[in-house]
Amino acid sequence: MKTNTQRNWACTALALGILAWFLYYAQNNFSPYTVQILNLVAINAILAVSLNLIYGFTGMFSLGHAGFMAIGAYVCTLFILSPDQKVTMWMLEDMPEILVNMNLPFFPAVIMAGIVACLFGLLIAIPVLRLGGDYLGIATLGFAEIIRVVITNIPSITNGALGIKGIPAHATIWWNYGWLIFTLFIICSLLKSNVGNVFKAIRDDEIAARTMGINSFFYRVLSFCIGAFFAGVGGALMGSMISTIDPKMFNFMLTFNILMIVVAGGLGSITGSIIGSVVITFMLELLRVVEDPFSIGSFEIAGVPGMRMVIFSLLLLIIIIFRREGLLGTREFSWNSLFFMPRYLKMRKQIEPGSGKDFGGRAH
């Protein structure tokens, strides 16, 4: 048992080392476009893992992720813009003096972004989490839209519909992957402990969970706020990475992209969210090819903008029809399962209902 733990830590360290080497190599040898995609993978992974905590592990159907990202992006941006930039850019209305002089380095700014998003999460969670199922989805969707409209209409703080440009590009590949690993560490350690069991218990059967002495409302709010925190962090990183934000960016499509990653990867699987964000982020870029004009023989076909979303929706349909639980279902990667793959496979064969002779519904 002990040697296993040591071996697992060693493997984790080794994997982190390989990742670091890969990122270093990518930064120096890959084109800026590819590096940008790698950045996007990390940010999408942070967002997907945080949404998976809310939806996949605690069973709350939330469509408010874009709202939290918007809050995170704006808060972080206001902290890292220089006073000069703020004075010149705010054309619609002047910015209050106190905000102009507000400045923080990048790391604390991202943390502030997460904290403010988390506070808004708490604010919305207390009335809204009394709802369940689809109603919760609609309420959180409404919340995200409210955030967007409010941001558009307070130009003295957010520069309104003009958005903010020239945000210092602090979010390098190191920051993004650093935050991804931090996110994974926090969320995985929670999920592996008894707190994770409690989250999943609420997802599986809330009435039974409450009977077992679980304050389900508290844990639902907790999960929602942790998810909101990391959504805020993801939004902050995204703002700094693409160096321009405006309210239109944080519409429903953004939430939908994240939701797509979570569902395709597997609700209730962190590994699935990571794989999903790698696959889907790369595919979203690679499929740009289909939007280019092309010719078959003598026919010239003009490029259709938005064509890749059609292909994407088709792929999603295929996943939903043939593999509803997503790529990984609720399975997780672990070093133990990797090292004991043969034994593990044999065990799984016994457990799976239908295939097992001993457990297939026989009364005991």
Added chain:
Amino acid sequence: MSSLILKNATMRFGGITAVNNFSMTVPEGCITGLIGPNGAGKTTVFNMITGFYTPTEGSIHFNDRQISHLPPHKICKAGIARTFQNIRLFSTQSALQNVMVGFHVRQSNQWWMPPLFLHLREEKQIRRKAMELLERFHLRDVADMPAGSLPYGAQRRLEIARALATDPTFLLLDEPAAGMNPQESTELMSLITSVRNDYNLTILLIEHDMKVVMGVCSHIWVLEYGSCIAEGDPDHIRNNPKVIEAYLGEEYLKYA
């Protein structure tokens, strides 16, 4: 000594009175039973005791403390645990995890501890205690299997094990022997009796199997249409003409 007291508890849903003016005093340390025809309001009584319903009138006291307005999780913390008529396990989680969730209510670990590795010591204890409990209920071999894929009898036992993990002094069992054959229900009842002695529990159970009820319960309440029509020891109930008429009927003669 009495642990649970219902005083004139009444539960109305709109125009329907599910439980009408029901009073009971459950003596400490006994196995007692609540019986009655389908729809008599037995499960509603359980739901009132465990805090899912607040009685429209009347009050519930547990160990000299009024609990009729507490939410379910606080009632669990006060020491009342229950199982469900239609099994309610955390079906995607393993048997071990199900029981570990039960231990959560008494754990001193806070939610923010895991990222700082402060939870490990207590978590290890919980895991060990959960395994012991599974062993007690003959579930050790299936500890890592998803609860939803266990056979029916094992799911019933797991639900009781999970309820015991919350360290209760009072256990409510809602039809523990439902769907079991006579041999299985006899085994279950001897298990329940031995568990009662080991954990020093007071048990109140709902059951339709008269052999079981008459065999283990020292005191029985009979509900019909939400009202208590009789109470007393098994012999008293057995010979009560009202009960025979309302509920036992021919079945009673068969087992007598």
